[in-house]
Amino acid sequence: MRVNVRTYATLCRYIPGFSAGTPVEIELPDGASLSDLIEKLKIPEREVKIAFVNGRTRPLDWLLESGDEIGIFPPIGGG
């Protein structure tokens, strides 16, 4: 299955050539989880604070579906 992934802030460096918010299409086996995706992208899991799937935050064992829009963030803050 194919999913669209956007990385942000310090995690952008794990997808060279893609700036924050620009989606990259990733091919995954059926039944893959967010954790599997993060592993495929070679992002250390401890650097991932929040992961969105279609606008909702999900735990890393969340199972993905074809066409999912995913956003991955490190710890960030602001006001």
Place this chain on the structure above:
Amino acid sequence: MWILRINMNDASYRLEESPPDYETLAGRAMTSTLISEEVPPLCHPLGPNNKLVFSPGIVTGTVAPTSSRVSVGAKSPLTGGIKESNAGTSWASDLARMRIKALVVEGKPKENKKFLGVHVTWDTAAAKPKVEFFDAAKYAGKDLYEVFPKVYEQFGKGISIAGCGMVGEHGYGNAGVVFNDLAKRPSRYAGRGGLGSVMGSKALKFIVLNSAGAPGVNIADKALFDKGRKKMLDALQTHDVTKPKGALNTYGTAVLINILNEAGGLPTRNFSSGRFEGAAKISGEAIFEGNKERLGKEIYNHACSPGCTIQCSNTWYKADGTEHASCVEYESDWAFGANCGIDSLDDIATMIHLCNAYGLDTIETGDSIAVAMEAGILPFGDSKGAIKLIKEMGKGTGLGPALGGGTGLAGKAFGVSRVPAVKGQGMPAYEPRAVKGIGITYVTSTMGADHTAGYTIAPEILGVMGKQDPLSTEGKVALSRAFQATTAFIDSSGHCLFVAFAILDIATGYEGMIEECNGILGTKWSADDIVAYGTKVLKKERAFNEAAGLGKEADRIPEFMTYEPLPPHNVVFDVPESEIDSVFGEL
């Protein structure tokens, strides 16, 4: 410690010993106590009976990290209720070091406004502050970027400056109180609630401080204070958000643009959607990358005030490498960006710089312009048109007066029904329909639609203290209440609210904050006492508001948000009124 009263009826002043009852009050606790005790709740905010109170926090003026903050309070010309607004600036520690617990501006000159300034210095021989009034007429009606260097020239490089801009002189609800940053820019603001107009109405243009020779803050138990300070510092230096080259130091607060957009809670085009297609172009990452491209190197952010270790303030540079605007904060970036449908950082920077020049609150200004766009005065996305309107607000010409009085007023002036405001104050950069807890804070806070008053975004979006679902209403009443009470304490402590990112996750950091305060004051507070302290402040504010005519009917979300589903999640604000009323009902 002293209460310094500046009387604008006759350009006189009085220095009083601060009463024992006020010993543990500081920052917001001090301003809200003074306002509720001395200002008639039904007074006109621009009349002679309102008072403008400045108070540094408990740890302000010490070496505690992020501690140079000041609270400014009054009855708000914008909301008609009590207001506390705070800023990070050297002015705060200068006031604290002169042992001034509160600087109270009272009265109003009877005849036509001739602007005066006040110069406060330390009289070493008399061992107390000394005050001189000066003629500030030559500074009135001018761009603050033009005027600040002249004030430094007049009084010396070691001063700090507080003041109002042109719009404060006009008396607009959008006027903030300006302070200097570490590079002497007029760029730090106690922005919300029109406090700049309270200052302007009293014909006071600037309060200049020079704390040279001042004794510094009295610390009851230095060892305890130092123990606490180290724990606080350790938490700040360790946490990924607040540490050197962490999220805030690298990307600034505008790093929030993308995550709110992902979550579907970034208010877009006058709160008509929770996603903006141009979000990435105006994000903190875009600022970092854009600066890198324009300057040829990575720029990390700077401190707004002495002793700040988080250093989240940024500067956006022009293509030619010169400074364009400082800072491009999340709120300002969003207000002129997503909320107006504008995706150009250059245009947003121009608008922010103009607001700083005129003395305007960027949130209120952006919200008001978005309401004007909704009314069809100019199209969404029209940055040239928005810039023109900001100039009219600054000069008080054209549509300036209709837009300068706050988002609620703009809605009425143009006959708009979709007005994102509570108690007349424009909503900040989080959509209440998509983030229910912040919505509860917006409607129940004594401050009007205010995000910092009870920043439930921390758990709802950012995962601080554990992740909560922003679309759910469950537990959100208790969450908002807890955040509001704790925040009222932090607003009194003198610390920047951003310490919360670290100390809500790192328990020793929170302990450190309590030990710092106990060390300075000689108190023996526990975590429960902190919440009790904050709760007491909220109750005083609440009582003032009720006496001012702001009862629970004012604690309501704009009607359109109860029936208009917000894309992308297609949600409405559905917290029942009984639950909203229980936030303070069960305080």
